[in-house]
Amino acid sequence: MPTATVEDYLKQIYLESGEKLLPMGQLATALDVTPGTATAMVKRLAASKMVLYQPYNGVQLTPQGKHTALDVLRRHRLIESFLVEVLKIDWADVHEEAEQLEHAVSPRLLDAIDSLLGHPQFDPHGDPIPDGGGDISHQSNQLLAECQVGSQYRIARIADQRNEFLHFLAKHNLRPGNLVTILSSDPASEAMTLRTDLAGNDVTLAITAASRILVCEP
Amino acid sequence: MPTATVEDYLKQIYLESGEKLLPMGQLATALDVTPGTATAMVKRLAASKMVLYQPYNGVQLTPQGKHTALDVLRRHRLIESFLVEVLKIDWADVHEEAEQLEHAVSPRLLDAIDSLLGHPQFDPHGDPIPDGGGDISHQSNQLLAECQVGSQYRIARIADQRNEFLHFLAKHNLRPGNLVTILSSDPASEAMTLRTDLAGNDVTLAITAASRILVCEP
DNA sequence: AGATAAATTTTGACTTCTCAAAAATATTAT
DNA sequence: ATAATATTTTTGAGAAGTCAAAATTTATCT
Ligand SMILES: [Mn+2]
Ligand SMILES: [Mn+2]
Ligand SMILES: [Mn+2]
Ligand SMILES: [Mn+2]
Numbered sequence: 001m002p003t004a005t006v007e008d009y010l011k012q013i014y015l016e017s018g019e020k021l022l023p024m025g026q027l028a029t030a031l032d033v034t035p036g037t038a039t040a041m042v043k044r045l046a047a048s049k050m051v052l053y054q055p056y057n058g059v060q061l062t063p064q065g066k067h068t069a070l071d072v073l074r075r076h077r078l079i080e081s082f083l084v085e086v087l088k089i090d091w092a093d094v095h096e097e098a099e100q101l102e103h104a105v106s107p108r109l110l111d112a113i114d115s116l117l118g119h120p121q122f123d124p125h126g127d128p129i130p131d132g133g134g135d136i137s138h139q140s141n142q143l144l145a146e147c148q149v150g151s152q153y154r155i156a157r158i159a160d161q162r163n164e165f166l167h168f169l170a171k172h173n174l175r176p177g178n179l180v181t182i183l184s185s186d187p188a189s190e191a192m193t194l195r196t197d198l199a200g201n202d203v204t205l206a207i208t209a210a211s212r213i214l215v216c217e218p
Numbered sequence: 219m220p221t222a223t224v225e226d227y228l229k230q231i232y233l234e235s236g237e238k239l240l241p242m243g244q245l246a247t248a249l250d251v252t253p254g255t256a257t258a259m260v261k262r263l264a265a266s267k268m269v270l271y272q273p274y275n276g277v278q279l280t281p282q283g284k285h286t287a288l289d290v291l292r293r294h295r296l297i298e299s300f301l302v303e304v305l306k307i308d309w310a311d312v313h314e315e316a317e318q319l320e321h322a323v324s325p326r327l328l329d330a331i332d333s334l335l336g337h338p339q340f341d342p343h344g345d346p347i348p349d350g351g352g353d354i355s356h357q358s359n360q361l362l363a364e365c366q367v368g369s370q371y372r373i374a375r376i377a378d379q380r381n382e383f384l385h386f387l388a389k390h391n392l393r394p395g396n397l398v399t400i401l402s403s404d405p406a407s408e409a410m411t412l413r414t415d416l417a418g419n420d421v422t423l424a425i426t427a428a429s430r431i432l433v434c435e436p
Numbered sequence: 437a438g439a440t441a442a443a444t445t446t447t448g449a450c451t452t453c454t455c456a457a458a459a460a461t462a463t464t465a466t
Numbered sequence: 467a468t469a470a471t472a473t474t475t476t477t478g479a480g481a482a483g484t485c486a487a488a489a490t491t492t493a494t495c496t
Contacts, residue, residue, distance in 0.1 A: 005483065025443060037484055039445055044482085056444060056491060086304065087330040097327055104322040109315055112305040223453065242474060255454055257475055262452085274461065274474060438496090445490065452482085459476065466469075 002050075004103035007072045009041055010050060013061055014069035021058030067134050074130040075102040075110055077123035082113045084124045091124055091175070092166035125166075126157030126176035126214065141214035144180070145192070145207045152181045153215035160212035169213075172196055172203040179218055220268075222321035225290045227259055228268060231279055232287035239276030285352050292348040293320040293328055295341035300331045302342045309342055309393070310384035343384075344375030344394035344432065359432035362398070363410070363425045370399045371433035378430035387431075390414055390421040397436055 002010070012030050016022050028038035046053040050065035061069060079098040083089040089097065105113075114120075121137065122128055130136040141156040155176050158169065169175065173196045183202060185192040193204045220228070230248050234240050246256035264271040268283035279287060297316040301307040307315065323331070332338075339355065340346055348354040359374040373394050376387065387393065391414045401420060403410040411422045 003482075023443080024445090028444095033483090034485055035444060036446075036486085041483075083327070087327065087334065089327065089330060093326065097324055100322040100324070101319070104318040106315055106318070108311065109301070109305065109307065112307060116305065221452075243472090246474095251453090252455055253474060254456085254476075259453075440493100440495075442493070443491085445488105447486100447488075449486090450484080454480085454482105456479090457477085459474100461472105461474070463472070464470080466467100 002068060005041070006045065006050075007068070007103055008099075009038075009045060010061065010065050010069040011072045011076070013051065013059060014066060014073065017058075017060055019060075021054060021060050023058045027059065070130040070134045070136060072102055073136075074132070075105055077127055077129040078110060078113050078117070078120070079105065080123045080125070081117055081120050081129070085117060091170050092163045094124060095161055122157075122176065124176070125161060126155070139216075141216050143211045144182075144213040144215045145211035147182055147215060149182050149185050152179055152218050154179055154218045155213060156216045157214040158212065159214060160209075165209070165212070168205075172201070174203070174213065180215070220286060223259070224263065224268075225286065225321060226317075227256075227263060228279065228283050228287040229290045229294070231269065231277060232284060232291065235276075235278055237278075239272060239278050241276045245277065288348040288352045288354060290320055291354075292350070293323055295345055295347040296328060296331050296335070296338070297323065298341045298343070299335055299338050299347070303335060309388050310381045312342060313379055340375075340394065342394070343379060344373070357434075359434050361429045362400075362431040362433045363403075363429035365400055365433060367400050367403050370397055370436050372397055372436045373431060374434045375432040376430065377432060378427075383427070383430070386423075390419070392421070392431065398433070 008031065009027075012027060013022055016026060016030060024035055024038050024042065027042070028035045031038065033041075042051060042053050042059050045051040045059075045065070049062055050068065052060045052062060076098045079101045080094040083094040083097055084091060120129060128137045128139070139156070144153065144155075147153055155174060155178050157176060158166065174180065174194075178196070181195040183193040183195050185207065187207075190207050191204050192207055192210055193202055195202050226249065227245075230245060231240055234244060234248060242253055242256050242260065245260070246253045249256065251259075260269060260271050260277050263269040263277075263283070267280055268286065270278045270280060294316045297319045298312040301312040301315055302309060338347060346355045346357070357374070362371065362373075365371055373392060373396050375394060376384065392398065392412075396414070399413040401411045401413050403425065405425075408425050409422050410425055410428050411420055413420050
């Protein structure tokens with residue numbers, strides 16, 4: 001069985017490398033280790049056929065590595081859902097918790113969680129949960145920043161999972177599944193204003209921030 | 219913060235050494251490591267003031283070590299309770315699960331579990347759950363094997379947590395909290411027969427087995 | 437092209453955890 | 467009291483994971 005560290009490396013490589021090679025520096029930064037540490041680990045990963053490693057060029061998952069990465073991701077996202085739904089842990093805190101728990105849950109326990117939640121398709125941030133066979137749905141959402149003024153959309157996914165941002169979104173009811181109407185979008189001030197409910201609670205945010213909110217048709 | 223391994227060592231020393239010194243061999247066997255490994259670890263533990271170590275004699279927790287051990291035990295037993303109550307995991311399986319999860323739950327998550335369960339005093343095996351301050355209730359139960367024939371008792375605690383035994387007990391409704399009446403106890407066959415419910419479902423077991431079931435007055 | 441800067445790899449070192457096998461110590465039996 | 471046995475400690479070794487700093491390679495800029 002892979003160690004917790006190996007699981008985290010594989011998961012990160014999956015999340016950051018889309019088919020392409022992921023540069024070592026980026027991997028090291030994401031995992032908060034020195035570049036040399038990442039190189040050493042990626043060599044071990046390559047020796048065990050989990051990744052393809054091209055020195056000075058980057059790293060990429062093998063099918064085997066991708067399989068493990070998706071398994072870890074499934075555990076991570078199911079746990080996040082569970083923590084929010086059942087234990088009422090704050091939206092913004094579940095990621096850190098899941099980062100540890102993902103390495104400690106057995107397949108049996110994960111099944112129990114999956115059943116209790118009714119086999120959810122998406123986690124609290126709108127990220128898709130891979131199924132037990134390693135399949136993951138890849139839907140195409142649009143950036144809220146690039147949507148039409150006056151139209152209504154459904155929030156689908158949050159692409160920035162930093163604590164402050166999630167807290168801000170939660171405070172203004174901007175969670176996946178909820179509806180928003182774009183009241184205005186002003187290139188001059190680089191801000192847009194949204195209506196988040198019928199009570200007229202509006203919120204204004206930077207277009208850069210709105211580009212981290214993915215939406216779909218209502 | 220202590221590593222998972224250190225936590226397991228401290229917990230085990232707590233469980234096996236009652237005020238007295240715990241011999242190295244016993245510790246090594248319990249943790250399934252070689253004697254040399256246990257010695258090496260205990261030396262590190264002694265260097266960090268978690269245990270007192272008397273070479274060739276044994277090991278004992280310091281107040282600081284005991285504090286950590288009780289904290290781990292609290293996590294372990296709350297998690298066991300949670301797995302049984304909320305996730306309906308089998309009685310006999312929760313120990314292994316908790317052995318991993320105890321090192322992965324944050325204080326915040328543990329609090330959420332504790333609240334959801336209503337601050338339970340005992341885990342599914344009847345073992346007392348230390349409170350947040352490190353206090354643990356130490357009640358005196360009697361061995362079912364040494365009880366009066368014809369009398370009724372309440373099962374308080376199971377002192378043998380091997381899978382087969384727990385499965386056997388569960389099948390015959392011999393769980394902490396339930397009532398049993400001793401129908402007979404025969405020194406010749408070294409067996410005793412119990413009535414476990416009103417429907418007349420009786421069960422016969424060895425007196426040695428019954429000595430691992432602790433009971434109290436109903 | 438040649439120099440400078442940036443990214444990456446190597447090297448040397450350290451901690452934690454582990455085992456196997458040899459050495460030392462303690463216990464038990466004769 | 468010796469010898470035999472059991473327990474414990476030491477020694478030597480290795481895997482995993484990490485960092486700091488030096489060396490190397492690649493990319494960028496005159
Ligand atoms: Mn993780
Ligand atoms: Mn998520
Ligand atoms: Mn454990
Ligand atoms: Mn228990």
